[in-house]
Amino acid sequence: MKPPRFRYTAPERLDEALAVLAELGDEAKPLAGGQSLVPMLNMRLARPSVLVDLNRIPELDGIELVDGYLRIRAMTRHRAVERSSVVAQHQPLLSEAIRYVGHLPIRTRGTVGGSIAHADPAAELPGVLLALDGAVELLSQRGERVVPAAEFFVDLLTTVAAPDELVTAVRFPVLPPNSGTAWLEVARRHGDYALVGVGAVVTIASDGRTIEEARLSFIGVSVTPVRARAAEAALRGQPVAPDTWRAAAVAVREELDPTSDIHASAAYRRSIAGVLAERALALAAQRTQEGRER
Ligand SMILES: Cc1cc2nc3c(=O)[nH]c(=O)nc-3n(C[C@H](O)[C@H](O)[C@H](O)COP(=O)(O)OP(=O)(O)OC[C@H]3O[C@@H](n4cnc5c(N)ncnc54)[C@H](O)[C@@H]3O)c2cc1C
Known part of the structure; x- marks a missing residue:
């Protein structure tokens, strides 16, 4: 499909772009890389009367x-x-x-x-x-x-x-010292949007054996990205060990409340979220320790 008619402006200064947005409000839409906005225009899911192209603003x-x-x-x-x-x-x-x-x-x-x-x-x-x-x-x-x-x-x-x-x-x-991170996700093919993805951050205490802080951030399980805050709280003070990651997977499955859609069922998403959390925490902790040994 073709997009609905729109006017196009490509300001070279930030204040010019802000002036157009101030004047037109939600009649105008900023255009960045166009990788989401242009398909939405073509499918007529977005109908701005003016596109404000940001590509010529060096700052x-x-x-x-x-x-x-x-x-x-x-x-x-x-x-x-x-x-x-x-x-x-x-x-x-x-x-x-x-x-x-x-x-x-x-x-x-x-x-x-x-x-x-x-x-x-x-x-x-x-x-x-x-x-x-x-x-x-x-x-x-x-x-x-x-x-x-x-x-x-x-x-x-x-x-x-x-x-x-x-x-x-x-x-x-930037994360504190003794922190490691890992990103893992499941998609049908590389490059597809994730069915479920997780970012794990693990900070290990100065004793080298205890978790000082852990964070788990999920995509694909709700209408926004979400943190598993209860699972994170339960990880604090626990030993850096496979049993801890396994327990976190259980906590994540209890805490998250995914929905079903044409891509995957809620049950599948919940199950995968636990598996990914367990693996991502282990990998993040391993990377923390590798960093300490260097
Ligand atoms: C086939 C395909 C596969 C993709 N797969 C993935 C994927 O796996 N993971 C992923 O994360 N993304 C994926 N994308 C989306 C891609 O990452 C987009 O680049 C991104 O979502 C939007 O960035 P953009 O610069 O293209 O923004 P645009 O498409 O230009 O804009 C997107 C929206 O943000 C608004 N906007 C843009 N810039 C600003 C700004 N500075 N201030 C305020 N509003 C602004 C626009 O008005 C519009 O509403 C995919 C896209 C395609 C076409």
Whole structure:
């Protein structure tokens, strides 16, 4: 299908883009990589009267390490993140997860800000952001605000961002020492959206044997990415051992409440979430210990 008629503007400055959004509100839609928006236009699931192309605004591009977090500006392509040595060194969970986003041409066009703003519940980056307790920078003519990931995703394809606000950057906090991470997911084919995915973060106490903190962030199990907070709480203070990961899998299955759809049943998703949690926790803990031995 062809998209409905729309006007197109490609500002070269951020303030020009914000002025159009302030004037038109939800009549206008930002266009980033177009990998989700263009299919939605073609299927007439989105009908904006104006597209505001962000691709010519240089200040929306770049990766920088600032004040304990990695700040990735909104128009940074998935592929730039995938290839970044700064990301690999300081945010290995992001490096690992981003390889699962679609196929190479999609990652070459798709952007970090677009993925976060689109808020697909099976998309990797929202899940990574939630696992890392990250935050989203929003800017409008009314001012700037920084929203924690736990408050940003509110419903299916819905965030707290208002129609006149742009995602300008995404903050991925650097983890404390003795932390390891792992991203695992199940999809029908590599590049498909995940049926279930999990990001695990494990921080080991100074005794080298006890879990100080563990986090589990799931995609594909609800209308937004979700943390298994009860399972996380139960992991605190437990020994770093296979029995602990097995118990966490049970806790995850009790805590999550997935729904069925045409891709998978709720029971399958619940079962897989437990398996992935067990494996991801073990891998994250192993990586923590490998880091200590180096
Ligand atoms: C075949 C296929 C497979 C895919 N598989 C995956 C996958 O496995 N995992 C995955 O995560 N993604 C997948 N994607 C989606 C891809 O990652 C997209 O790039 C991403 O979801 C949206 O990024 P984008 O830059 O293309 O945004 P766009 O499509 O340009 O925009 C998406 C939405 O976000 C809004 N938006 C964009 N930028 C901003 C901004 N800065 N501020 C405010 N609003 C903004 C737009 O108005 C629009 O509503 C797939 C896409 C395709 C076509």
